[in-house]
Amino acid sequence: MTQEIMKFAIDDGSTNVKASWIENGILKTVVSPNSFRKDWKSAALLRGQKVFNYTIGTTKYTYDxxxxxxxxxxxxxxxxxxxxxxxxxxxxxQSGLEPRPVSLVVTLPITEFYNPDDCQRNEAKIEAKRRNLMRDIELxxxxxxxxxxxxxxxxxxxAALSHLLSANCSEFTKSLVIDCGGTTLDMGVIVGEFDDVSAIYGNNEIGVAMVTDAARKALAAADSDSSYLVANELIKRRHDMSFVQSVVNDESRIPEILQRIETKIRExxxxxxxxxxKFAKHPNRVYLVGGGAPLxxxxxxxxYATLGDRVVMVENPQSALSxxxxxxxxxxxxxxxxEPVLLEVGEDA
Known part of the structure; x- marks a missing residue:
């Protein structure tokens, strides 16, 4: 009997992969952090703790x-x-499902998906993304x-589709969608309830990575070299002093580290x-999505002070797109x- 092909929506960002699927009528989402290094990890000491050792071609990788x-x-x-x-x-x-054949809908930043000169689909890059995910990999x-x-x-x-459909937009309403991710800033102006996309903008030099890099450098200066995942977790949990103390060895540098992070967030x-x-001076609504939205x-x-509550950060903005x-x-x-399942530092299963 042929096994049914299950469909997943994947927002494969540079910091986290957001995977959504429908199981028994329930839309489920998992947010899986990216933290891989070369070579394999030894077997776990604790019973039941999983180790993910992968091979692509002749190169070995592990989740760490x-x-x-x-x-x-x-x-x-x-x-x-x-x-x-x-x-x-x-x-x-991380979905918890038994491995099976799957069909994926994945994403590309606007700057990669469209040609900058004519705003048409960049078929070469779209095909490169598709072929990359069809390659062989072993666990x-x-x-x-x-x-x-x-x-x-x-x-x-x-990512703003549901909000637009329930916002009583007229055919003249212009909505600005701002997606601040790990590596890229993507924006677009949507007319009406998604009647048209009047303009798009992408910048692959603005993203949360500028805060992450600053956090890693500050941690290194405090004898606390860390992964990108730990640095991002520190940014997210910077007000949780018990967590901050758990990842900073030289605690005398904590105020300096936190100040550096806050400065970069403001920047x-x-x-x-x-x-x-500069891109959209006077939109009627603004929607914030992406992992950087809270920052x-x-x-x-x-x-956009005059818009008041028409500036909306969508619920669970990091996983809204998937x-x-x-x-x-x-x-x-x-x-x-x-509710999305967020895999935190230390949750290797």
């Missing part, structure tokens, strides 16, 4: 949440390389999902706000939406 040797994914080439293939397969394994002492089909969509804009917000106002919310609200794509491409309707 805390290693300071974790390979960088904060560059645009990540979309087409081994680390992207690793990250997507690893995220699928030591384990089974992987079999990717049988890959469809590629542009990032950002679909990120200012840069995004400047680019947004830039204050700056965007200040930049959820909306999943609902749009669903083979069956979703009767409920579960």
């Amino acid at each position: 949440a805390t290693s300071d040797k974790a390979l960088s994914t904060t560059h645009i080439e990540y979309q087409y390389d081994d680390l992207n293939l690793l990250a997507v397969h690893h995220a699928l394994l 030591n002492k384990g089974e992987l999902f079999q990717i049988v089909e890959v469809e590629v969509m542009p990032e950002s804009l679909p 990120l917000g200012d840069q995004v706000a400047y680019e947004a106002k 830039i919310e204050g700056a965007i609200r200040e930049a 959820r909306e794509i999943c609902l749009y491409h669903a083979q069956q309707p979703a009767s409920a939406i579960a």
Whole structure:
């Protein structure tokens, strides 16, 4: 009997992969951090703790949440390389489902999906992304999902679809969608309830990575070399002093580290706000999506102060894109939406 092909929506960002699927009528989402290094990890000491050792071609990789040797994914080439293939397969394994044939809808940043000169689809890059995810990969002492089909969509804009459909927009309403991710800033202006996309903008030099890099350097100066994952977790949990103390060895440097992070967050917000106002000076609504949305919310609200509550940070902004794509491409309707499962530092299973 032929096994049914299950569909996943994958927002494979440089910092985290967001995977959404519908299971028994429930839309489920998992957020899987990217933290891979070369070579394999030894078997876990604790019973039941999983080790994920992969092979692509002749190169061995492992998932390692805390290693300071974790390979960088904060560059645009990540979309087409081994680390992207690793990250997507690893995220699928975090679904808790038994490995099976799957069809994927994945994303590319706007700057990669469209040609900058004519705003038409960049078929060469779309095909490169698709072919990358169709490559062979092996999991030591384990089974992987079999990717049988890959469809590629542009990032950002679909993340606000549900909000637009329920916002009573007129055919003249202009909505600015701002997606601040790990590596890229994507924006688009949507007319009406998605009647038209009037303009798009992408910048692959603005993203949360500028805060992450500053956090890693500050940690290194405090004898606390860390992975990108730990640095991002520190940014997210910077107000949790018990967590901060757990990752900083030289505690006398903690105020300096936190100040450095806050300074970079302000710089990120200012840069995004400047680019947004230059791109769309007077939109009727603004929607914030992406993992960096909480970091830039204050700056965007200040930049578009007259809009008040029409500046909206969507619920669970980090995983909004994968959820909306999943609902749009669903083979069956979703009767409920579960809270995203966020895999934290130390959760290697």
